[in-house]
Amino acid sequence: MSILTRPSSPPRTPTAPSGTRVAARPRARTDALLSKAVVNGLLIVAAFYTLMPVTWLVIAATKNDRDLFSTSGFSFGDFSLLANLHHVFTFNDGIYLRWFGNSILYSVVGSAASTLLCVATGYAFDKYEFKGKEKLFGAVLGGVLVPTTVIQLPMYLLATEAGVVNTYWALLLPALVNPFGVYLARVFSEGYVPNEVLEAARVDGAGELRTFAGIALPMLAPGFMTIFLFSFTSSWNNFFGALVMLNDEKLYPVNLGLFMWNSVTQQQPEYYSLVITGSLVAVVPLIAAFVCLQRFWRSGLTAGAVK
Template sequence: MSTLTQDIPPTARPSAAPEREETTRRRTAPGALLSKGVVNGLLIVAAFYTLMPVSWLLFAATKNHRDLFATSGFAFGDFNLFANLERVFTFNDGIYLRWFGNSILYSVVGSAVSTLLCVATGYAFDKYEFRGKEKLFALVLGGVLVPTTVIQLPMYLLATKAGVVNTYWALLLPALVNPFGVYLARVFSEGYVPGEVLEAARVDGAGELRTFARIGLPMLAPGFMTIFLFSFTASWNNFFGALVMLNDEQLYPVNLGLFMWNSVTQQQPEFYSLVITGSLVAVVPLIVAFVCLQRFWRSGLTAGAVK
């Protein structure tokens, strides 16, 4: 009997593994579905809470002045959106378009130059060794801890000494300094730019500037776009800095211009529709920037450039 038992191949013997896996799957399936349902439910609630102000703007922009206060906040009006847009763009000789263009200038140009400086600085902190490197980087990190509103008064005094108050430079120059961008650039440089690739470029005779421009900067494209998006959002929402530095309405960014319109709504209620429709238009560039640039965050094609 023992001989017959030993002659049976192992594969022919019954195994309880499939039954155990099936039992485990049946036990864990309801729990997994419940956890996914809870997570998805929380995400839906968070998305609804985040999009609710924007959806309210969209509903309110379709109403005239009477419907704005006589109907529900989340109900469409008589679809006066195009009429409201025309009124916003033509009011006071199209001053809103001037504000919108100023915001594009402050945000796009200022953020692009600031991001390039941050990427170059973070690259230098990562790839080069020099005296006092870590102490200097600690000083840069200390700048992250300082709130922007705290330094507005010193910046205003410096701008007064330099004679750039009430000019475009009053907002463009402070936007070039971004300590958090330098920190992110160093982190991206450590992960995306292998030192072996730079050494190979130097062996081939490339200078440091050419190595950075031709090799380091393309590899840092995801980090560049991420820092640019943060800088763009901060510049677009820079209300307090513009309020302190600017007096000429021709130089206002769109958020400060909308604030000035909103300040007179108590005396002139017809400005409510201008403020609401203008706010809806002002949100569009941020949405476009996030939708168009989010693919760069997930880009990791250059992370394995070393062979």
């Protein structure tokens, strides 16, 4: 009687799927490196595009009038930055310093008042219930859709009736209205100020004003600084509003003053160095504001994005 034996199965060879998975790892790594290279390349191009005008401005501000027209844009000439700064600050009895001070007044004072008003309004929309709240908030958001240039003529007519044309109030009062700041303030209030903390303060006997000033406002510091930076940048770059509202050069902000200098460069080329050096000085406050307040800026944008 013979015993039948099953033939032993041959050793299993690696299948195609497993081989495919092994080969996919280097390919995935290559794709990731390629993606990073593309992204970094685009960032480098964007940074170059952004920094090139600023680089030209810095180089041009170091040149005298002769080198400004006889050398290429990105080549250095005789270092005359200190002489150019002295010329700008002393020209026409130091009118540039007055323009610079006006811009500080319009931007810092106007932005601080506008930000405080926006934060209080956004806090009220978030924490209080009243009739027609959402409709009123919708009307505020509608103001975001209206371009500033469209309302400049009605604002000028209102300022004329109020008698504030060609005064500091002509730019300070319109700066108080910031619909987008109200929207951001409501978002920050929802994310930063818990209702339980406010209820505890009310139980302890704190009034509504004290609750807002002593508890809610410190919690809203990142949002406050974010809205302030938006408002500061907008006020510092407010050219058209100043052009419409102001006639006295002693009230000009720095951007309008530089525009007036630039308008006569065709007839008087020596104004070119004044405009270039003055423009370099004019961007310093914006850079300083973002550098000093960037931690509030980052935390505020993160909170708003998560919300």
